[in-house]
Amino acid sequence: KQEVTQIPAALSVPEGENLVLNCSFTDSAIYNLQWFRQDPGKGLTSLLLIQSSQREQTSGRLNASLDKSSGRSTLYIAASQPGDSATYLCAVKGPSNTGKLIFGQGTTLQVKP
Amino acid sequence: EPEVTQTPSHQVTQMGQEVILRCVPISNHLYFYWYRQILGQKVEFLVSFYNNEISEKSEIFDDQFSVERPDGSNFTLKIRSTKLEDSAMYFCASMPWGSYNEQFFGPGTRLTVL
Numbered sequence: 001k002q003e004v005t006q007i008p009a010a011l012s013v014p015e016g017e018n019l020v021l022n023c024s025f026t027d028s029a030i031y032n033l034q035w036f037r038q039d040p041g042k043g044l045t046s047l048l049l050i051q052s053s054q055r056e057q058t059s060g061r062l063n064a065s066l067d068k069s070s071g072r073s074t075l076y077i078a079a080s081q082p083g084d085s086a087t088y089l090c091a092v093k094g095p096s097n098t099g100k101l102i103f104g105q106g107t108t109l110q111v112k113p
Numbered sequence: 114e115p116e117v118t119q120t121p122s123h124q125v126t127q128m129g130q131e132v133i134l135r136c137v138p139i140s141n142h143l144y145f146y147w148y149r150q151i152l153g154q155k156v157e158f159l160v161s162f163y164n165n166e167i168s169e170k171s172e173i174f175d176d177q178f179s180v181e182r183p184d185g186s187n188f189t190l191k192i193r194s195t196k197l198e199d200s201a202m203y204f205c206a207s208m209p210w211g212s213y214n215e216q217f218f219g220p221g222t223r224l225t226v227l
Contacts, residue, residue: 043220
Protein backbone atom coordinates (compact mmCIF):
# COMPACT_ATOMS: atom_id res chain seq x y z
CA LYS A 1 0.00 0.00 0.00
CA GLN A 2 1.43 3.37 -1.01
CA GLU A 3 2.30 5.73 1.82
CA VAL A 4 3.38 9.34 1.33
CA THR A 5 5.29 11.21 4.03
CA GLN A 6 6.31 14.85 4.15
CA ILE A 7 9.05 16.28 6.29
CA PRO A 8 9.09 18.64 8.09
CA ALA A 9 5.50 19.04 9.23
CA ALA A 10 6.06 22.74 9.79
CA LEU A 11 8.74 25.23 8.84
CA SER A 12 9.28 28.87 9.71
CA VAL A 13 11.86 30.94 7.82
CA PRO A 14 12.72 34.59 7.39
CA GLU A 15 11.83 36.25 4.11
CA GLY A 16 14.40 35.78 1.36
CA GLU A 17 15.61 32.35 2.39
CA ASN A 18 15.81 29.45 -0.03
CA LEU A 19 14.15 26.33 1.33
CA VAL A 20 13.51 22.69 0.55
CA LEU A 21 10.42 20.65 1.33
CA ASN A 22 10.69 16.87 1.29
CA CYS A 23 8.30 14.17 0.17
CA SER A 24 8.88 10.42 0.29
CA PHE A 25 6.77 7.54 -0.97
CA THR A 26 7.03 3.83 -0.30
CA ASP A 27 6.14 2.35 -3.70
CA SER A 28 8.24 3.55 -6.63
CA ALA A 29 5.67 2.36 -9.20
CA ILE A 30 4.16 5.80 -9.67
CA TYR A 31 2.79 7.43 -12.80
CA ASN A 32 3.42 11.02 -11.72
CA LEU A 33 3.80 13.28 -8.70
CA GLN A 34 2.09 16.60 -8.05
CA TRP A 35 2.89 19.38 -5.63
CA PHE A 36 -0.04 21.47 -4.39
CA ARG A 37 -0.45 24.60 -2.32
CA GLN A 38 -3.32 24.90 0.17
CA ASP A 39 -4.18 28.12 1.97
CA PRO A 40 -6.09 27.79 5.28
CA GLY A 41 -9.65 26.60 4.69
CA LYS A 42 -9.19 26.74 0.93
CA GLY A 43 -8.85 24.41 -2.03
CA LEU A 44 -5.84 22.82 -3.68
CA THR A 45 -3.78 24.78 -6.18
CA SER A 46 -1.55 22.65 -8.38
CA LEU A 47 2.00 23.98 -8.49
CA LEU A 48 4.01 21.41 -10.42
CA LEU A 49 3.49 17.99 -11.93
CA ILE A 50 6.40 15.66 -12.63
CA GLN A 51 5.93 12.61 -14.82
CA SER A 52 7.65 9.43 -13.67
CA SER A 53 10.11 9.69 -16.58
CA GLN A 54 11.18 13.22 -15.62
CA ARG A 55 13.75 14.33 -13.08
CA GLU A 56 12.55 17.85 -12.42
CA GLN A 57 10.10 20.62 -13.26
CA THR A 58 10.44 24.35 -12.79
CA SER A 59 7.90 27.15 -12.51
CA GLY A 60 9.16 30.58 -11.55
CA ARG A 61 10.80 30.37 -8.11
CA LEU A 62 9.70 26.76 -7.68
CA ASN A 63 11.67 23.70 -8.68
CA ALA A 64 10.52 20.15 -8.02
CA SER A 65 12.74 17.12 -8.40
CA LEU A 66 11.87 13.45 -8.52
CA ASP A 67 14.03 10.42 -7.74
CA LYS A 68 11.60 7.60 -8.38
CA SER A 69 13.98 4.77 -7.53
CA SER A 70 14.62 6.12 -4.05
CA GLY A 71 11.01 7.21 -3.56
CA ARG A 72 11.77 10.89 -3.01
CA SER A 73 10.76 14.29 -4.28
CA THR A 74 11.81 17.76 -3.18
CA LEU A 75 10.20 21.14 -3.70
CA TYR A 76 12.73 23.96 -3.74
CA ILE A 77 11.45 27.49 -3.16
CA ALA A 78 13.90 30.25 -3.98
CA ALA A 79 13.90 33.67 -2.33
CA SER A 80 10.88 32.97 -0.15
CA GLN A 81 8.25 35.67 0.37
CA PRO A 82 5.52 36.11 3.02
CA GLY A 83 2.98 35.32 0.30
CA ASP A 84 4.46 31.83 0.08
CA SER A 85 3.08 31.06 3.53
CA ALA A 86 0.72 28.10 3.09
CA THR A 87 0.59 24.32 3.41
CA TYR A 88 2.36 22.42 0.64
CA LEU A 89 1.06 18.98 -0.26
CA CYS A 90 2.74 16.24 -2.23
CA ALA A 91 0.62 13.60 -4.00
CA VAL A 92 1.54 10.57 -6.07
CA LYS A 93 -0.48 8.79 -8.71
CA GLY A 94 0.11 5.27 -9.80
CA PRO A 95 0.65 2.90 -11.20
CA SER A 96 -2.11 3.68 -13.71
CA ASN A 97 -2.48 7.05 -15.40
CA THR A 98 -6.14 7.31 -14.41
CA GLY A 99 -5.68 6.28 -10.81
CA LYS A 100 -6.22 8.14 -7.58
CA LEU A 101 -3.84 10.57 -5.97
CA ILE A 102 -2.38 9.60 -2.60
CA PHE A 103 -1.48 12.62 -0.51
CA GLY A 104 1.07 13.34 2.16
CA GLN A 105 0.06 15.22 5.27
CA GLY A 106 1.69 18.44 4.10
CA THR A 107 4.33 20.90 5.26
CA THR A 108 3.02 24.14 6.72
CA LEU A 109 5.33 26.97 5.77
CA GLN A 110 5.49 30.36 7.43
CA VAL A 111 7.66 33.03 5.86
CA LYS A 112 8.26 35.92 8.25
CA PRO A 113 8.78 39.45 6.91
CA GLU B 114 -9.02 29.57 -17.97
CA PRO B 115 -11.47 26.70 -17.40
CA GLU B 116 -11.89 25.57 -13.82
CA VAL B 117 -13.76 23.05 -11.72
CA THR B 118 -16.58 24.59 -9.72
CA GLN B 119 -18.35 23.24 -6.65
CA THR B 120 -21.56 24.17 -4.89
CA PRO B 121 -22.37 24.95 -2.19
CA SER B 122 -19.18 26.31 -0.66
CA HIS B 123 -20.45 25.46 2.80
CA GLN B 124 -23.26 23.11 3.83
CA VAL B 125 -24.55 22.61 7.34
CA THR B 126 -26.83 19.65 7.99
CA GLN B 127 -28.28 17.64 10.82
CA MET B 128 -27.04 14.11 11.48
CA GLY B 129 -29.11 11.58 9.55
CA GLN B 130 -30.02 13.97 6.75
CA GLU B 131 -29.16 13.43 3.11
CA VAL B 132 -26.83 15.85 1.36
CA ILE B 133 -25.86 16.28 -2.27
CA LEU B 134 -22.62 17.99 -3.14
CA ARG B 135 -22.38 19.31 -6.66
CA CYS B 136 -19.44 19.72 -9.00
CA VAL B 137 -19.12 21.00 -12.55
CA PRO B 138 -15.94 19.52 -14.02
CA ILE B 139 -13.97 21.15 -16.79
CA SER B 140 -15.68 20.67 -20.12
CA ASN B 141 -14.30 17.77 -22.18
CA HIS B 142 -12.66 16.14 -19.17
CA LEU B 143 -13.43 12.43 -18.98
CA TYR B 144 -12.30 11.32 -15.51
CA PHE B 145 -13.89 12.54 -12.29
CA TYR B 146 -12.92 12.15 -8.65
CA TRP B 147 -14.09 12.95 -5.16
CA TYR B 148 -11.68 13.43 -2.27
CA ARG B 149 -12.23 14.59 1.27
CA GLN B 150 -10.13 16.22 3.96
CA ILE B 151 -11.14 15.99 7.58
CA LEU B 152 -9.84 18.99 9.49
CA GLY B 153 -6.16 18.56 10.28
CA GLN B 154 -5.85 15.31 8.34
CA LYS B 155 -4.63 14.17 4.94
CA VAL B 156 -6.62 14.54 1.75
CA GLU B 157 -8.21 11.11 1.16
CA PHE B 158 -9.49 9.56 -2.05
CA LEU B 159 -13.16 8.57 -2.09
CA VAL B 160 -14.11 7.52 -5.60
CA SER B 161 -13.23 7.81 -9.28
CA PHE B 162 -15.73 7.81 -12.13
CA TYR B 163 -15.32 7.24 -15.85
CA ASN B 164 -17.69 6.42 -18.68
CA ASN B 165 -20.69 6.68 -16.37
CA GLU B 166 -19.49 4.17 -13.87
CA ILE B 167 -17.31 3.94 -10.79
CA SER B 168 -13.72 3.02 -11.66
CA GLU B 169 -12.39 2.72 -8.14
CA LYS B 170 -13.61 3.43 -4.64
CA SER B 171 -11.95 3.52 -1.27
CA GLU B 172 -13.09 1.68 1.85
CA ILE B 173 -14.51 5.00 3.07
CA PHE B 174 -16.97 4.99 0.16
CA ASP B 175 -19.56 2.66 1.67
CA ASP B 176 -23.25 2.22 0.89
CA GLN B 177 -24.03 5.63 2.36
CA PHE B 178 -22.23 7.28 -0.54
CA SER B 179 -23.17 7.44 -4.20
CA VAL B 180 -22.05 9.40 -7.24
CA GLU B 181 -23.85 10.39 -10.37
CA ARG B 182 -23.34 12.35 -13.54
CA PRO B 183 -26.98 13.17 -14.19
CA ASP B 184 -26.82 15.49 -17.16
CA GLY B 185 -23.42 15.40 -18.83
CA SER B 186 -22.12 18.45 -17.00
CA ASN B 187 -22.73 18.00 -13.27
CA PHE B 188 -21.02 15.39 -11.11
CA THR B 189 -22.64 14.81 -7.73
CA LEU B 190 -21.74 13.11 -4.47
CA LYS B 191 -24.67 12.04 -2.31
CA ILE B 192 -24.41 11.05 1.32
CA ARG B 193 -27.65 9.30 2.27
CA SER B 194 -27.62 9.58 6.06
CA THR B 195 -24.91 11.88 7.32
CA LYS B 196 -22.87 11.14 10.41
CA LEU B 197 -20.84 13.49 12.58
CA GLU B 198 -17.65 11.99 11.17
CA ASP B 199 -18.66 12.99 7.64
CA SER B 200 -17.82 16.58 8.54
CA ALA B 201 -14.98 17.48 6.18
CA MET B 202 -13.98 19.47 3.14
CA TYR B 203 -15.00 17.61 -0.01
CA PHE B 204 -13.04 18.21 -3.19
CA CYS B 205 -14.06 17.33 -6.71
CA ALA B 206 -11.41 16.86 -9.40
CA SER B 207 -11.47 16.20 -13.11
CA MET B 208 -8.88 15.06 -15.60
CA PRO B 209 -8.67 15.06 -19.38
CA TRP B 210 -7.73 12.08 -21.46
CA GLY B 211 -4.15 12.30 -22.57
CA SER B 212 -0.59 11.71 -21.59
CA TYR B 213 -0.27 14.65 -19.20
CA ASN B 214 -2.97 13.35 -16.86
CA GLU B 215 -3.10 16.21 -14.38
CA GLN B 216 -6.04 16.31 -11.99
CA PHE B 217 -7.66 19.72 -11.61
CA PHE B 218 -9.34 20.42 -8.30
CA GLY B 219 -12.35 22.47 -7.38
CA PRO B 220 -12.41 24.89 -4.41
CA GLY B 221 -14.20 22.39 -2.18
CA THR B 222 -17.42 22.17 -0.19
CA ARG B 223 -17.14 22.37 3.57
CA LEU B 224 -19.70 19.97 5.08
CA THR B 225 -20.59 20.41 8.72
CA VAL B 226 -22.78 17.73 10.31
CA LEU B 227 -24.39 18.72 13.61
